[in-house]
Structure formats: structure tokens, C-alpha cells
Amino acid sequence: MRIVLATTLAVAFAVPAVAAAPARPARLGLCAACHGETGMAQIPGAPNLAGQQLDYLREALRQYRDGRRNVPLMRAAIGPVSEADLDALARWYSAQMPQTQGTP
Template identity: 75%
Template sequence: MRFVLLAALGLTCALPALAADLPPKPARLGLCAACHGETGMAQIPAAPNLAGQRLDYLRSALKDYRDGTRNVPLMRTAIGPLSDAELDQLARWYSAQTPQPQAAAHP
């Protein structure tokens, strides 16, 4: 019983520290959130979930969309004007989010 109490106390003390490690919400999140959700869980069927994706993958993909290497006009339009620093903020934000289970579609 003592172990359980100590573990619970340790977890309670660690939670604020873990929350402090989350990156700040990017100022340019709005357009992304319209399709991918603010926490990276897609809002529309064609959009992929971004929550919990690898940081290096997201950085690379965002730059490829912006620069036209990945030829997706909607993405290029949405992130075309963003700087490398802004893309990095978005990648950090989405990679730090925790994926959530999807609700089952009802026919």
C-alpha cells in the first residue's frame, strides 16, 4: 500500500513538469487545425492524423509541401508563406500531441 501511495504522489508531482515540456501552441496553427485538428486528430476523412508523428518526419514533410517537392496544391497554398521556424513550431506541436482513438463511424 505504501508503494502505491508513493507512486501516486510521484506521478502527481511529475505531471506539472511533463506539461511544462509541451511546446507552445504555434501562432500559425489555425489553417492546419481546420483539417488536421488542433491536437493532430483529423477533422475531415481525407486528412491524416498528425498527433505523435516523428518530429523529423513532420519537419521534412512540411518543407517538402511548402517547396513543392510533394505536389499537393492545397498543402502548398496553406503552408507556402511559412518560414522554417514556423514549420518547426508546427512539427514540434503535432509531434508532442498524444494520438487519440478514432470514434467508429456509424452507417
């Protein structure tokens, strides 16, 4: 009986977590080239974005877009992104789980 109850509770709590996962953003491609699709950097010097705070990512993206953060590469990459696209990118990366990067 305990196993059935524990399994039922585990499934009940897991389903909302999966349902709440954000959709893959349409504009993810260019970001993923440096930051990885799951937020783990693909090139040296690019920060990992997986698991960053949602509000931090939103504000950082706005600052790149608006020129308040003067990083030409990011300004060119983000371009004139809409608030909806900006929010989708921030939600996506904040929802990703950071991974430990092992040594080969």
C-alpha cells in the same frame, strides 16, 4: 508512507512533462481546418498528425513548402512559412496524443 512517496514521485515526474508541452503555434488555424487542432483529421482524406514523429513532420512540411511534395492544397496552405513556424507546427502535432476514433 508508501502512498506519500508514490504521490510525490508521480507529481515530480508529471510536472516536467507539462512544462515541456509546446506552445500552441500561431499558424495552427489553417492546418487545424483539415488536420484538427489536436491532430485528429476533421475531413475525410486528411491524415491524422497527432503523435507523428517530429523529424518526419518537419521534413514533410519543408517538402510541401519547397515544392518537393507537389500537393497544391498543401503548398497553398503552408505558403512561405518560416523555419520557426514550421518547427512550432511540427512540435505541436508530434506532442499531441492520438485518439481512437469510435463509431457513433
